[in-house]
Amino acid sequence: MQPSRRSILKTAGLGAAILARPALLRAQALPKVTTVALATGFSVILTEYMAAKRFDKKHGVDIDVINSYASVTNYYNDFTAGTFELGIGSWDTWAARFLAGVPLRLVCTVNNYDILYLIAKKGGPASVDDLRGKTVAATLSSGAYRIAKLALRQFHKLDAEKDLRVQNVESPAAAVALVMAGAAEAGLTWEPNISVGMEREPALTTIYNVGQDFTRNAGITLPYFSLALRNEAEARHPGVSALIAAAFEDCINTAMANIDEVVALAAPKMKVSEAALKLALTSKRLTFEPLGMQTPRGRETILGAAEYLYKNGVIEKPLGADFLASS
Numbered sequence: 001m002q003p004s005r006r007s008i009l010k011t012a013g014l015g016a017a018i019l020a021r022p023a024l025l026r027a028q029a030l031p032k033v034t035t036v037a038l039a040t041g042f043s044v045i046l047t048e049y050m051a052a053k054r055f056d057k058k059h060g061v062d063i064d065v066i067n068s069y070a071s072v073t074n075y076y077n078d079f080t081a082g083t084f085e086l087g088i089g090s091w092d093t094w095a096a097r098f099l100a101g102v103p104l105r106l107v108c109t110v111n112n113y114d115i116l117y118l119i120a121k122k123g124g125p126a127s128v129d130d131l132r133g134k135t136v137a138a139t140l141s142s143g144a145y146r147i148a149k150l151a152l153r154q155f156h157k158l159d160a161e162k163d164l165r166v167q168n169v170e171s172p173a174a175a176v177a178l179v180m181a182g183a184a185e186a187g188l189t190w191e192p193n194i195s196v197g198m199e200r201e202p203a204l205t206t207i208y209n210v211g212q213d214f215t216r217n218a219g220i221t222l223p224y225f226s227l228a229l230r231n232e233a234e235a236r237h238p239g240v241s242a243l244i245a246a247a248f249e250d251c252i253n254t255a256m257a258n259i260d261e262v263v264a265l266a267a268p269k270m271k272v273s274e275a276a277l278k279l280a281l282t283s284k285r286l287t288f289e290p291l292g293m294q295t296p297r298g299r300e301t302i303l304g305a306a307e308y309l310y311k312n313g314v315i316e317k318p319l320g321a322d323f324l325a326s327s
Helices: 005-028 043-054 072-081 091-099 141-157 172-181 195-198 210-220 232-235 240-256 257-272 274-282 296-310
Strands: 032-038 063-068 087-092 106-111 117-121 136-139 166-167 186-189 202-210 225-230
Touching: 005 117, 032 043, 032 072, 032 087, 043 063, 043 240, 043 257, 072 091, 072 136, 072 166, 087 091, 087 141, 091 106, 091 296, 106 232, 106 240, 117 172, 117 195, 117 257, 136 141, 136 172, 136 195, 141 186, 141 210, 172 186, 172 195, 172 202, 195 202, 195 274, 225 232, 225 240, 232 240, 240 257, 257 274
Parallel strands: 032 063, 136 166, 136 186
Antiparallel strands: 087 225, 106 225, 117 186, 117 202
16 A cells, blocks of 8 residues: 555655754753843943854853843942843942852953043043043043043052042943033043044044053053852853854954944944944954953963052952852
């Protein structure tokens, strides 16, 4: 008796389903960690490119974006509360939360304090030596201000609280706005705020780089923005930190080799012009240096920076290897 056409098709369908099942199971088995996006700031470059190219899945992890935040304060607070598991922020902020008992580990760095600048208008202050008695716009609660204040005191004998008139602003973008409006002679900020400002006000210029000052005078590289992962995610998926670090390193390196593609993806989300974002990247004012805490160099960089900042009163307690996601 010959099998019917229906039975042949049914058998073929079952066979195809069986063959497809291992791939499906592999996809379902990827460890998942939750994160959120920030609506503004250069981190949008990374989140948009990661979402478009899925470097996370390429490296064996599913980074699930569950929300978007406009407020950086709410972002940090919700990470602390466990609303999401993977965050990007200044490493010294993560260190302060770790020391306060938040269950987190540092996964990898994203860039260094070389991205932090003081800006002014041409005809105004030309260097930090011209700042005494001037108004400087900065976000006083930020790690950026704490680090810049240390550099000015140590290397230029300037006490920010005594020698400058510091105007508190809610964001690095607001610092640029105050300088453009003439309400401050200088502002502490980073890209893409600088290039966006230059697009609107050609007289805007950079007068000082914080990270380069530390390298020149203290011989130290200070990391800045970094990824932190809550401990419960690592406990649920042992070794996931290394997968995340590899995914972001791949994402960053590929993005910097394809700037036009990255700009086209990220500029609309950031609500900036493609020309300004491209200038931020090609000017080298916005740079990236991913260092995984699974590598000797990554661990040495963070622990060396932590020791320096502790000795100089920026971090209240010493940090050890237990701050680092080494697996």
